Amino acid sequence: MTLRNLLARKLRLTLSGFAIVLGVAFVAGSFIFTDALGGAFTGIIKGTTADAEVLPEGGGEFTGAGEDSRTIPASVEADLAGIPEVAVANGYNQVQGVYVIGADGELVGGDGPPGLAFNYTETEAITGDQIVTLLEGDLPSDESQVALDVGTADEAGYEIGDEVELVTPGPEPTMTATLSGLIQFGAEGGLVGASLTIFDDRAIQDLFFRGRDVYTGISLNAADGVSQQQLADAAQQVLPAGVEARTGDALAEENEDAIGEILGFINTFLLVFAAVAIVVGAFLIVNTFSILVAQRSRELALLRALGASRRQVNRAVLSEALVVALIGSTLGLGAGYLLAIGLRALFATFGLDLGAASLLVEQRTVLVSYAVGLVVTVVAAYLPARRASRVAPVTAMRDDVALPEASLRRRLVVGVLLSVAGVVLMVAGFAGSGRTGLVLIGGGMLAILLGVSLVSPVVGRPVVMLLGIGYRRAFSAVGTLATENALRNPRRTAATASALMIGLTLVALMSILGQSAKATTDAAIDETLTAQLVISNVIGTPFSTTIAEQVRDVEGVDSVAQFRQAFPEIDGSQSFVGAADPEQLARALDIPVAGGLTALTDGAVLATSAAADGQGLTVGDRVAMDFPVGEQEFTLAGTFPPSGAIPADYLITTDALEQAGIKAADSLIYITLAADADRSAVRAEIDVSIDDLPTVTLKDPAEFAQEQKEQIDQFLAIVYLLLALAVVIAVLGIVNTLALSVIERTREVGLLRAIGMQRRQLRRMVRLESVAIALLGALLGIVMGIAFGVVLQRAIAEQGLDVLAIPWIQLGVFVVVSGLVGVLAAILPARRAARMDVLTAIATE
Amino acid sequence: MTELATTQPAATGSTAARAVGLSKIYGSGETAVRALDRVSVAFGGGEFTAVMGPSGSGKSTLMHCLAALDTASEGDVIVGDTSLVGLSDKALTALRRDRVGFVFQAFNLVPTLTARENITLPLAIAGRKPDQQWYDTVISAVGLGDRLDHKPSELSGGQQQRVACARALVSRPAIVLADEPTGNLDSAASGEVLGFLRRTVDEFHQTVIIVTHDPVAAAYTDRVVFLADGRVVDEMLRPTAAAVLEKVKVLSAREVAGTAAGG
Numbered sequence A: 001m002t003l004r005n006l007l008a009r010k011l012r013l014t015l016s017g018f019a020i021v022l023g024v025a026f027v028a029g030s031f032i033f034t035d036a037l038g039g040a041f042t043g044i045i046k047g048t049t050a051d052a053e054v055l056p057e058g059g060g061e062f063t064g065a066g067e068d069s070r071t072i073p074a075s076v077e078a079d080l081a082g083i084p085e086v087a088v089a090n091g092y093n094q095v096q097g098v099y100v101i102g103a104d105g106e107l108v109g110g111d112g113p114p115g116l117a118f119n120y121t122e123t124e125a126i127t128g129d130q131i132v133t134l135l136e137g138d139l140p141s142d143e144s145q146v147a148l149d150v151g152t153a154d155e156a157g158y159e160i161g162d163e164v165e166l167v168t169p170g171p172e173p174t175m176t177a178t179l180s181g182l183i184q185f186g187a188e189g190g191l192v193g194a195s196l197t198i199f200d201d202r203a204i205q206d207l208f209f210r211g212r213d214v215y216t217g218i219s220l221n222a223a224d225g226v227s228q229q230q231l232a233d234a235a236q237q238v239l240p241a242g243v244e245a246r247t248g249d250a251l252a253e254e255n256e257d258a259i260g261e262i263l264g265f266i267n268t269f270l271l272v273f274a275a276v277a278i279v280v281g282a283f284l285i286v287n288t289f290s291i292l293v294a295q296r297s298r299e300l301a302l303l304r305a306l307g308a309s310r311r312q313v314n315r316a317v318l319s320e321a322l323v324v325a326l327i328g329s330t331l332g333l334g335a336g337y338l339l340a341i342g343l344r345a346l347f348a349t350f351g352l353d354l355g356a357a358s359l360l361v362e363q364r365t366v367l368v369s370y371a372v373g374l375v376v377t378v379v380a381a382y383l384p385a386r387r388a389s390r391v392a393p394v395t396a397m398r399d400d401v402a403l404p405e406a407s408l409r410r411r412l413v414v415g416v417l418l419s420v421a422g423v424v425l426m427v428a429g430f431a432g433s434g435r436t437g438l439v440l441i442g443g444g445m446l447a448i449l450l451g452v453s454l455v456s457p458v459v460g461r462p463v464v465m466l467l468g469i470g471y472r473r474a475f476s477a478v479g480t481l482a483t484e485n486a487l488r489n490p491r492r493t494a495a496t497a498s499a500l501m502i503g504l505t506l507v508a509l510m511s512i513l514g515q516s517a518k519a520t521t522d523a524a525i526d527e528t529l530t531a532q533l534v535i536s537n538v539i540g541t542p543f544s545t546t547i548a549e550q551v552r553d554v555e556g557v558d559s560v561a562q563f564r565q566a567f568p569e570i571d572g573s574q575s576f577v578g579a580a581d582p583e584q585l586a587r588a589l590d591i592p593v594a595g596g597l598t599a600l601t602d603g604a605v606l607a608t609s610a611a612a613d614g615q616g617l618t619v620g621d622r623v624a625m626d627f628p629v630g631e632q633e634f635t636l637a638g639t640f641p642p643s644g645a646i647p648a649d650y651l652i653t654t655d656a657l658e659q660a661g662i663k664a665a666d667s668l669i670y671i672t673l674a675a676d677a678d679r680s681a682v683r684a685e686i687d688v689s690i691d692d693l694p695t696v697t698l699k700d701p702a703e704f705a706q707e708q709k710e711q712i713d714q715f716l717a718i719v720y721l722l723l724a725l726a727v728v729i730a731v732l733g734i735v736n737t738l739a740l741s742v743i744e745r746t747r748e749v750g751l752l753r754a755i756g757m758q759r760r761q762l763r764r765m766v767r768l769e770s771v772a773i774a775l776l777g778a779l780l781g782i783v784m785g786i787a788f789g790v791v792l793q794r795a796i797a798e799q800g801l802d803v804l805a806i807p808w809i810q811l812g813v814f815v816v817v818s819g820l821v822g823v824l825a826a827i828l829p830a831r832r833a834a835r836m837d838v839l840t841a842i843a844t845e
Numbered sequence B: 001m002t003e004l005a006t007t008q009p010a011a012t013g014s015t016a017a018r019a020v021g022l023s024k025i026y027g028s029g030e031t032a033v034r035a036l037d038r039v040s041v042a043f044g045g046g047e048f049t050a051v052m053g054p055s056g057s058g059k060s061t062l063m064h065c066l067a068a069l070d071t072a073s074e075g076d077v078i079v080g081d082t083s084l085v086g087l088s089d090k091a092l093t094a095l096r097r098d099r100v101g102f103v104f105q106a107f108n109l110v111p112t113l114t115a116r117e118n119i120t121l122p123l124a125i126a127g128r129k130p131d132q133q134w135y136d137t138v139i140s141a142v143g144l145g146d147r148l149d150h151k152p153s154e155l156s157g158g159q160q161q162r163v164a165c166a167r168a169l170v171s172r173p174a175i176v177l178a179d180e181p182t183g184n185l186d187s188a189a190s191g192e193v194l195g196f197l198r199r200t201v202d203e204f205h206q207t208v209i210i211v212t213h214d215p216v217a218a219a220y221t222d223r224v225v226f227l228a229d230g231r232v233v234d235e236m237l238r239p240t241a242a243a244v245l246e247k248v249k250v251l252s253a254r255e256v257a258g259t260a261a262g263g
Ligand SMILES: Nc1ncnc2c1ncn2[C@@H]1O[C@H](COP(=O)(O)OP(=O)(O)O)[C@@H](O)[C@H]1O
Pocket: B026, B027, B033, B034, B035, B053, B054, B055, B056, B057, B058, B059, B060, B061, B062
């Protein structure tokens, strides 16, 4: 019975099934992709970790506070080699920030993926593979040669014997060397987009460690029958103070945890969009089942008249939903796999290149996908099912069956109550601080969205009527019919529009927040940046400190402020810490710090007001930062407003950062010119000195702001792309509603054709109804988006979003695009209506 | 058996519509059904005609072909002076809109529009203003008074069919066709509708063709055309209910006999 019903309504269910497919696909895709990402990173971590690793105490963390500047004397290697438990001890030097400039002069991989360098060893990783193996050519034999990993050499367009250009964090910002050979990382070469440069043992020490005979770490392979723990314990006996031996498994696990945190963030980020897609999809499912039940009310009444109990009718509808959910979830899982491939490509454009890394579908992914698909569908079908079971048996005998519809008034009451509750939540969120505040505001927004969806049949009516006036003017009878069609079933129209409303609310909200962020950036840089030029990299990739020295020597430069970055944990979470010389910084920036920038001494820290608020810090409090050398304590000396001109939440002195064991490398240089300097001449000269460094650019404050604004735009683009899926689902909802309505109005369509309506006019009628629904959704969404945007901006103004900017033109574009989307959604239903044979349509019972 | 090759309009004067050797075949091969078999019949301007015949005799098919709702398999249909053969869907649609008025047995009105809007719909679709004088005449003939601004669901069955007739008339078509317009109505409501159609013939010289099973309804008309097995088998001028009833009995008896003989 159920199966036959389903087949009969195959077409009508296809679209609601599609909503489930899309929602589930999003969930599955998020998991599959982050699993693959995790797998790739695990591969790297395991592929670079030996049975035991000897490191400076507390060092060796994958996503540490910053690059560890501490080293181990080379003599330790020989001591370790002498222990019977040790089969091989290989000292190595690892350097971050070595980038390959391709044959085309461009940075390989673009901004983003790390550039690693180390010397070649034959260490075997815990995966059982050698960390790196020589594939072709020779290993570098001195400073004039390097080897590259195959992928990087390929992308850079270098062949063995070519001169390779490199950017380095050492005293020489750039260097050239001959490519002596090609190496492969691990067994499969998966480097997630990172580049790998291999130096000669001595050369790497000369270039990056001032010629000292030191190692950043020593890898140990165990002798036969020796466990990792035995190996580490034995090694520890011969190590000098401040150096420790750790088992490979323990180290790998620790690093995986650190990576897991970041991956968790990406997963959550993606799942938020999955949730949006599912909420929107739920609207579509509720609507589809409502319409289907309405169209079948006669059949259901007949069932009831024949003695089927309410529960049986209820069950009939629900089991139908269950079948749809099962099919939809299965397809969604498959689509999720495709989506993961898409995400892989998307992330690859940002340098996170998973290559051809296999995408695995974990059991957990399957379970979650089915659970989400089934629960959402069945819950969404429950309301229509309950309504169906209330059909009185006697209605089977009547000609036109009207389903008992919950009165609009009750809906209105519930909707208004929900909205009010949402407002209360948002107000509470305002009063609350930090994360809880934002969670409350988010919850409030959801409640208001649902509330407005409930009252939208009432709210939407005047909007559609207003639109109808325009329609009537422009399209006379066809316009009138379209308007009346949009109005005849307010619930259906409103539910369909609500799905689009949710999508557009979020789109509008994001565009307002983005625009405000950009305006804030402009204002902050305008107000705080007194330096005339800035050298930086958009993502803060560190570069050689030599550049600052070179710039200092340029005629016309008054002062140069070097700015460094580190990411130590504060109170368990990673923080953005900047470091600079206070005197230099005071000449480059006009930061309103209570007590002045001079309050920043080596033992002191300044924090943005937002960071201080978030951590509950007041001036005089102790702030502990987790650096490689151990915890460093600072005293909060003052706060400053967050500004796009200083990319940091905390500020300490350069000396303090060096004492904390972080390698010297700048991430930003502020240049103040002498009063009488010829700006363009100075600029040209500095440009020459950084010309061969594709990692950094020289820019004036406006360009500096522009660069940051482009970052915001890029982020918005990703968000829009992900929200677009919610909009796609909403559009499917419109297609679905229209298709079902056209079927429902078959006789009417036949009548209109019989009395002389042209196919073209009929199509236009359907199209206008579609546009009315889309515009209703868009208008409601944008109004809500603006309201939420203003409220949220106010709420986080103190955290650095203190300028409100509303992109009116962009919002206008969204409305127009929504109208076009309506046109698009109408294509198939309109064609279907126009193709109906007049006589069959008339004859249809 | 009197088979008429061509039936002529009773009233003298111009022909409003005619079928010439019209055949309609549904399906093909073994299962082909010849719903109309070389029918030639003409309907004079200002004439009220009833088409009668047993169920399945091709009455609806004839109406549909005359109304340009369906196309002929063979032969031709001429509405006014336009031959329908070979016309595009667009042209046929325009012809339905401007030259033909059609009334179905049920579901004649768009439920979302008021009675008044339904009446003017063909004109609105064509983007034309109603001829005010004719419009007023039609409206007053419908006799709906203040119910004109009600939705169809708020009107009685008889009122709905009168609105449908008014809509069929409003564009001053060459012919008004009505397929069992009173089939769903009680006798009082039927009377209202038929009386209304009669008046349009008498007062406005409108050409009207209806299909009916009811001899009483047929008595409102000027001429009855009898169909059987897709052919015109007889006709009667100035019919009365009793005469029609008698004729129907004779014809159906002949039908039964024919079937028995043939079977
Ligand atoms: N669309 C169709 N397909 C096949 N046969 C049809 C179709 N419409 C009508 N017929 C057949 O054509 C014949 C005439 O039908 P119709 O004109 O509806 O008769 P009436 O209106 O006199 O009852 C019948 O035998 C009917 O079964």
